Amino acid sequence: MSAANLRARVRAEMTEEIKTVARRHLATDGANLSLRAVARDLGMASSAVYRYFASRDDLLTALIIDAYNEVADAADRAAAPPATPLDRWLATCHAVREWALENPHQWALIYGSPVPGYQAPQDTIGPATRVLLLLGKTLGEAYRDGLVDVREPIGASFESELAPIAESFMPDLPPRAVADTIAGFFQLCGAVSAELFGQLNKSVDEDRRGFFEYQMTGAATTAGLTA
Amino acid sequence: MSAANLRARVRAEMTEEIKTVARRHLATDGANLSLRAVARDLGMASSAVYRYFASRDDLLTALIIDAYNEVADAADRAAAPPATPLDRWLATCHAVREWALENPHQWALIYGSPVPGYQAPQDTIGPATRVLLLLGKTLGEAYRDGLVDVREPIGASFESELAPIAESFMPDLPPRAVADTIAGFFQLCGAVSAELFGQLNKSVDEDRRGFFEYQMTGAATTAGLTA
DNA sequence: GTCTATAAATCGATAGAC
DNA sequence: GTCTATCGATTTATAGAC
Numbered sequence: 001m002s003a004a005n006l007r008a009r010v011r012a013e014m015t016e017e018i019k020t021v022a023r024r025h026l027a028t029d030g031a032n033l034s035l036r037a038v039a040r041d042l043g044m045a046s047s048a049v050y051r052y053f054a055s056r057d058d059l060l061t062a063l064i065i066d067a068y069n070e071v072a073d074a075a076d077r078a079a080a081p082p083a084t085p086l087d088r089w090l091a092t093c094h095a096v097r098e099w100a101l102e103n104p105h106q107w108a109l110i111y112g113s114p115v116p117g118y119q120a121p122q123d124t125i126g127p128a129t130r131v132l133l134l135l136g137k138t139l140g141e142a143y144r145d146g147l148v149d150v151r152e153p154i155g156a157s158f159e160s161e162l163a164p165i166a167e168s169f170m171p172d173l174p175p176r177a178v179a180d181t182i183a184g185f186f187q188l189c190g191a192v193s194a195e196l197f198g199q200l201n202k203s204v205d206e207d208r209r210g211f212f213e214y215q216m217t218g219a220a221t222t223a224g225l226t227a
Numbered sequence: 228m229s230a231a232n233l234r235a236r237v238r239a240e241m242t243e244e245i246k247t248v249a250r251r252h253l254a255t256d257g258a259n260l261s262l263r264a265v266a267r268d269l270g271m272a273s274s275a276v277y278r279y280f281a282s283r284d285d286l287l288t289a290l291i292i293d294a295y296n297e298v299a300d301a302a303d304r305a306a307a308p309p310a311t312p313l314d315r316w317l318a319t320c321h322a323v324r325e326w327a328l329e330n331p332h333q334w335a336l337i338y339g340s341p342v343p344g345y346q347a348p349q350d351t352i353g354p355a356t357r358v359l360l361l362l363g364k365t366l367g368e369a370y371r372d373g374l375v376d377v378r379e380p381i382g383a384s385f386e387s388e389l390a391p392i393a394e395s396f397m398p399d400l401p402p403r404a405v406a407d408t409i410a411g412f413f414q415l416c417g418a419v420s421a422e423l424f425g426q427l428n429k430s431v432d433e434d435r436r437g438f439f440e441y442q443m444t445g446a447a448t449t450a451g452l453t454a
Numbered sequence: 455g456t457c458t459a460t461a462a463a464t465c466g467a468t469a470g471a472c
Numbered sequence: 473g474t475c476t477a478t479c480g481a482t483t484t485a486t487a488g489a490c
Contacts, residue, residue: 011455030343032259036483047486048456056484113339114424116257128426158441161433182427183418183442189426190417191410197341199355199416200409206388214385215410218449238473263465274468275474283466 015052017042019066022059026105031115033060057118060109064120067106068127074099075131085142086217086225092134093188093216094209100192107196111189135188136170136181142225143177149224150176180223187219242279244269246293249286253332258342260287284345287336291347292354294333299357301326306361312369313444313452319361320415320443321436327419334423338416362415363397363408369452370404376451377403407450414446 021041025033035056039046053059078095079088100107109115110128142148162175170178191212194200248268252260262283266273280286305322306315327334336342337355369375389402397405418439421427 014455028343030259030340031257032343034483035485045457046484047458050485051455108340111420111424111426113257113335116255116259132427158434158437161437165433179438179441182438183445186417186421186426186442187414188417189421190413190415193338193420194413194416197338199338199413200359206392207385210385210388211406211409214406215413218410222445222449241473261465262467272475273466274476277467278473 011052018049018052018059019062022063023106026063026109030105031060031109031113031118033063035059060115060118061121061124063106064110064124065127067103067110068124068130070103070106071096071099071110072127072130072134075134079134079138085138085145085147086220088138089135089184089220089223089225090213090216092131092138093219094213096131096188097192097195097209097212100196104196107192111193112197131188132181132185133170135185136173136178139177139181139223139225140170140172143173147226148177149226151224177223184216184219184223188216191215238279245276245279245286246289249290250333253290253336257332258287258336258340258345260290262286287342287345288348288351290333291337291351294330294337295351295354295357297330297333298323298326298337299354299361302358302361306365312365312372312374313447315365316362316411316447316450316452317440317443319358319365320446321440323358323415324419324422324436324439327423331423334419338420339424358415359408359412360397362412363400363405366404366408366411366450366452367397367399370400374453375404376453378451404450411443411446411450415443418442 018038022033022038025038025041029037033056035049035053036046038059039049042049049059053062074095075092078091081088081091083091139148159175159179162179166173166175166178170181173181195208195212245265249260249265252265252268256264260283262276262280263273265286266276269276276286280289301322302319305318308315308318310318366375386402386406389406393400393402393405397408400408422435422439
């Protein structure tokens with residue numbers, strides 16, 4: 001291995017280590033993450049970190065992109081095995097929830113309150129849409145296989161408004177299914193955030209997974225996914 | 228008016244003013260709110276604020292309780308006029324959404340990521356459950372009037388697990404309806420947060436209110452609310 | 455690429471005069 | 473109940489030696 005390659009590898013490892021420590025700091029500092037505190041934990045000078053991340057926001061962006069990709073990877077793995085569309089829909093939801101339970105602060109970073117003063121760059125929107133697109137893919141395949149109940153439209157004007165969005169976003173889905181996919185995705189995020197952010201701590205902690213599945217089945221049913 | 232009463236009134240007004248300025252600061256600082264910055268804006272010494280709020284967290288608690296009560300008041304007003312249960316359910320949801328759009332940072336404070344290091348005291352849980360209880364009340368009345376579709380239980384063991392919770396929480400509702408109420412509430416929070424926190428900025432901003440109503444109608448349908 | 459040193463701020467909370 | 477002053481910390485970011 002050439003010296004240049006070695007340097008590159010060492011640099012990549014250092015970058016990873018900084019992000020790992022930064023992720024730990026999310027737990028205590030939340031979104032107001034401190035570069036210096038990370039550097040302190042790593043036993044290095046704060047100024048050295050700036051050779052890896054140009055600013056605090058750049059580090060934050062890296063963490064955000066990683067989080068989106070991690071949860072989407074988990075969802076992809078869960079949805080991969082052959083199964084009915086409904087089972088794959090539910091597997092996706094469970095995988096997202098379980099990743100969130102294991103990484104609550106990363107979840108908060110991407111689906112919680114926006115970080116004050118932070119503006120997400122364009123690089124984040126690709127990873128950010130992966131889970132939604134996975135749900136859309138599942139629903140699209142079900143649709144193609146005739147496994148989706150086609151019901152009445154709620155409003156024709158609303159559907160026609162949705163049509164151009166559907167085209168650019170999930171071209172294989174009719175607008176109604178696009179709306180249901182997005183609604184289901186919102187429902188997924190809402191259920192996970194509610195559990196994680198501690199709405200109703202005392203009330204439903206008997207069988208959280210069961211209640212979550214109940215909700216996500218409702219979302220699938222709304223989307224017309226019956227099998 | 229006695230001197231004591233005057234003092235009490237002046238103190239109440241000062242307290243309100245501090246909270247008003249603090250609410251403004253939520254916009255820029257988010258949850259990491261600075262007592263000193265609030266004091267600076269008010270033209271007073273930071274130490275003076277401590278005569279009104281014993282700590283930064285106490286001020287935060289006051290803001291949180293106010294926010295819960297404000298959104299619940301708006302929901303109560305919207306649900307008050309006589310109408311079908313479905314219409315009152317939807318009116319509640321729209322009122323919550325509209326309050327959130329007008330007060331995004333207060334919404335983030337109560338339904339967004341937990342504030343790092345902040346532990347909510349008991350005083351917050353009463354106000355925090357008001358909107359949920361309102362939805363439950365609406366569904367309960369519909370149930371009593373025979374306007375709720377009673378469908379198959381998803382799982383008997385899950386329902387029996389939910390029973391004791393239902394008893395202490397919404398005694399006039401069968402467990403299934405309790406689950407649907409909570410699910411609907413989570414869906415409401417999820418839809419509002421998704422819109423507010425900027426998931427999918429580009430995709431559904433054509434008719435956000437319409438799409439929101441579509442989602443909340445779905446939640447009501449899941450709950451068996453047909454009219 | 456890592457270090458020391460530094461600039462120019464910020465913060466929560468308290469002490470004590472008035 | 474408001475002020476000044478202070479303690480003891482924190483932060484982002486940069487400059488410059490090595």
